[in-house]
Structures are given as structure tokens and as C-alpha cells.
Amino acid sequence: MYDFVVVGAGFAGCVLAERIANDLKKKVLVIEKRNHIGGNAYDYYNEDGILVHKYGPHIFHTNNKEVWDYLSRFTEWYYYQHRVLAYVDGMYVPIPINLNTINKLYNTNFTPKQLAEYFEKIKENRQEILNSEDVIVSRVGRELYEKFFKGYTKKQWDLYPSELSPEVTSRVPIRINRDDRYFTDRYQGLPKYGYTRMFEKMLENEKIHIMLKTDYKEVINSIEYGYLIYTGPIDYFFDYKYGKLPYRSLRFEFETLDCEKYQEAGTVNYPNDYDFTRITEFKYLTGQKHNKTTIVREYSAAEGEPYYPILQNENIERYKMYENEANKLKNVFFIGRLANYKYYNMDKVVEQALKLYIDKIRQ
Numbered sequence: 001m002y003d004f005v006v007v008g009a010g011f012a013g014c015v016l017a018e019r020i021a022n023d024l025k026k027k028v029l030v031i032e033k034r035n036h037i038g039g040n041a042y043d044y045y046n047e048d049g050i051l052v053h054k055y056g057p058h059i060f061h062t063n064n065k066e067v068w069d070y071l072s073r074f075t076e077w078y079y080y081q082h083r084v085l086a087y088v089d090g091m092y093v094p095i096p097i098n099l100n101t102i103n104k105l106y107n108t109n110f111t112p113k114q115l116a117e118y119f120e121k122i123k124e125n126r127q128e129i130l131n132s133e134d135v136i137v138s139r140v141g142r143e144l145y146e147k148f149f150k151g152y153t154k155k156q157w158d159l160y161p162s163e164l165s166p167e168v169t170s171r172v173p174i175r176i177n178r179d180d181r182y183f184t185d186r187y188q189g190l191p192k193y194g195y196t197r198m199f200e201k202m203l204e205n206e207k208i209h210i211m212l213k214t215d216y217k218e219v220i221n222s223i224e225y226g227y228l229i230y231t232g233p234i235d236y237f238f239d240y241k242y243g244k245l246p247y248r249s250l251r252f253e254f255e256t257l258d259c260e261k262y263q264e265a266g267t268v269n270y271p272n273d274y275d276f277t278r279i280t281e282f283k284y285l286t287g288q289k290h291n292k293t294t295i296v297r298e299y300s301a302a303e304g305e306p307y308y309p310i311l312q313n314e315n316i317e318r319y320k321m322y323e324n325e326a327n328k329l330k331n332v333f334f335i336g337r338l339a340n341y342k343y344y345n346m347d348k349v350v351e352q353a354l355k356l357y358i359d360k361i362r363q
């Protein structure tokens with residue numbers, strides 16, 4: 001008999017299992033269909049001994065001190081600030097677009113004030129920001145939109161930015177100063193010994209049992225429990241009764257090279273060249289010293305693991321039908337990127353899990 005069953009051992013599932021066992025002192029069963037804990041943030045040492053992220057590069061960043069302090073109970077940090085270059089017009093320039101990007105791209109010498117005036121001149125006026133194209137052209141105009149966003153988004157989503165809701169490209173800011181960090185959150189870094197080690201620490205409690213390689217539907221009817229916390233895809237939970245919620249997937253191509261360093265930044269984006277969207281070199285992120293280096297190329301895919309909810313109005317409407325069903329269930333909580341069909345970063349998932357625990361579970 002378990003007080004709680006948690007489906008999924010990603011950030012959402014691990015935070016809740018940890019709180020319920022350590023704080024509430026109740027028994028938890030975590031059911032995970034993969035052969036490891038950690039969800040999409042899972043990392044491991046590859047055969048050359050280099051720490052890599054199995055499901056693509058994960059950089060932790062947050063402005064929420066409570067979230068940072070909470071995770072800091074389970075890990076020390078490697079203080080890393082992510083920098084990204086974009087390969088545009090045969091040059092490697094920093095992205096988010098900032099003063100250095102424009103000065104390098106156009107061989108200009110703008111000051112921040114001059115750049116603000118320049119953007120003012122080239123931007124397209126929009127009464128309303130209705131989609132991800134509007135977000136960019138209303139700030140920096142069509143030419144920069146085409147160089148940095150149009151091709152990348154088409155590759156990543158097989159949709160043009162005009163077909164996606166504004167929050168997709170809004171994730172990437174535009175700056176007039178020289179700050180070339182990808183994120184500007186107050187707290188940034190990676191767990192010093194890896195995400196997986198951090199999750200192991202979170203789940204280190206005899207009140208927590210973990211069942212790997214198990215789809216919860218195969219076993220749930222034979223388990224006695226009080227409450228269910230569900231972090232898997234919400235449409236699957238309801239047997240797709242309102243139809244499938246679409247996701248964008250990715251294919252990762254890892255390569256280990258016999259050299260210490262491959263590229264000039266943690267990630268290089270390729271908006272207009274090649275079939276992959278970006279290349280990440282893990283040693284930048286983890287700070288690991290090694291005479292070899294591992295990179296990963298990301299190719300987007302229509303089929304495969306569900307990674308990114310596709311934020312279009314009809315999908316969001318469909319999700320709301322499922323959400324409505326979910327709200328009727330009194331002993332099931334839906335949380336996380338898949339159960340809420342949201343484009344959440346890791347910190348947001350931790351924040352929501354802690355909130356759910358305090359508001360609804362601890363009482």
C-alpha cells in the first residue's frame with residue numbers, strides 16, 4: 001500500500017517524491033517507463049568517460065531563489081553561463097541578437113543608443129503580436145528575422161514562425177547592449193556531478209520505491225494507493241479520447257572527437273545551413289577536463305519521444321478539453337511539461353511541483 005504513486009521520474013516526479021517522503025514522511029512508488037530516472041535531464045558518462053546529456057543540452061537557470069536553494073540541498077553547482085553563436089552569412093555571431101552581433105554582421109560601430117534607433121527604423125509595426133513572426137519583425141525587422149529565425153524555426157518545427165504562437169520565439173530576447181549570455185537569470189549552472197547524481201540524492205529515502213522500465217498502465221490496477229501524481233502525456237492518460245496532442249521530437253547524433261575542443265561556444269546554431277539545428281559541445285557546459293570532446297547535433301523530427309508541445313491554437317484548445325477532464329479527478333494531480341502541455345524550462349517545473357506540494361498535497 002502506497003500513499004502516493006508518482007508516474008514519471010523527471011524533475012516534476014522527483015521533486016514531488018522527495019517532498020512526500022522527506023517532508024510528509026509518506027510512502028511513494030515512482031513508476032518510470034524508461035530504464036533510468038531524471039526524465040529528459042538525464043545525463044551519463046559515455047564510453048570515453050565524458051559526461052553527456054542523453055536528451056539534448058540542459059542548462060539550469062532561474063530567477064527563483066526558492067527553487068535554486070531547494071535544488072542546492074541535493075547538489076553543488078558548476079557555475080556556467082551559456083553562450084551561443086549563430087552561423088549566419090558565413091560568420092559566427094552571438095545570439096541573442098545584441099550590439100556585438102549587429103556590429104560584426106554589418107561591420108558597423110553602433111553604440112547602444114544608435115542600435116536602438118536603427119531597430120526603431122527597421123522594425124515593422126504591428127498592432128497586435130499574434131504569432132512568433134510578429135514577435136521578431138516588430139522588434140528588429142524582416143532582414144534579421146530571416147537571417148536568424150525563419151530558417152531555424154522551419155527546421156525545428158517544420159512550421160514558419162507565423163504559424164506558431166508568440167511564446168516560442170519570445171524565449172530568445174533581443175538586446176541593445178553587449179550582453180551575449182543566452183540567459184540572464186540570477187542563478188545559472190549545472191549540477192556539479194551531473195543531473196542524474198542530483199536526482200539519485202533526491203530519491204535517497206527508504207520510503208521511496210522506484211519501478212523502472214514500466215508503463216504505469218501495465219501495473220496501476222494491481223497497486224493500492226491513495227493519490228496519483230501524473231507527469232506523463234495528458235492525452236495518453238485519457239486514452240486519447242479527444243485525439244492526440246502533437247509533439248515535436250528530436251534525433252540526437254553524438255560524436256566524440258580526438259581533440260580537446262571542437263567549437264568556440266557551448267552551442268552553435270545553424271539557422272540556414274545543414275539539416276541539424278544546433279551543435280552543443282558538452283565540456284563547455286560541464287566544465288569537464290578531458291583530452292577528447294563529445295558533441296551532439298540535433299535534428300528535429302516529427303516522430304519519436306515527445307519533447308516539445310506544438311503551440312498552435314487548435315492544440316491548445318484540445319489540451320484544454322483534457323485539462324477540463326483532469327480537473328474533475330480529485331485524487332490525481334497533473335504536473336510537468338507533458339501533463340500540462342507547456343513549453344516549461346526545468347526551473348518552472350520545480351517551481352510548480354513545490355507549489356503543488358504546498359498548496360494541495362501537504363495541506
Ligand code: FAD
Pocket residue numbers: 007008009010011012013031032033034038039040041055056057058059060061214215216217231232233250307308335336337338344345346347349
Ligand atoms: P520529463 O523530464 O519529460 O519527465 C517525464 C517522465 O515521465 C519521463 O521520464 C517519461 O519517460 C515518464 N513517463 C511518460 N509516460 C509514462 C508512462 N506512461 N509510464 C511511466 N512513465 C512515463 N530546460 C531548461 O531549463 N534548460 C535547458 O537548457 C533545457 N534544454 C532542453 C533541451 C531539450 C532538447 C529539451 C527537449 C528540453 C529542454 N529543457 C530545458 C526542458 C526540460 O527538459 C523540461 O523542463 C524538464 O525535463 C521537464 O521535466 P518533467 O518532469 O516535466 O518531464
Ligand code: UDP
Pocket residue numbers: 086095148149150152153156168169170171172269271
Ligand atoms: N530560434 C530561432 N533561431 C535561433 C534560436 C531560436 O529561430 O537561433 C527560435 C526557434 O523557433 C526555437 C525558439 O526560438 O524553437 C526557442 O529557442 P530556444 O533556444 O529557447 O529553444 P530550445 O532550447 O527550447 O530548443
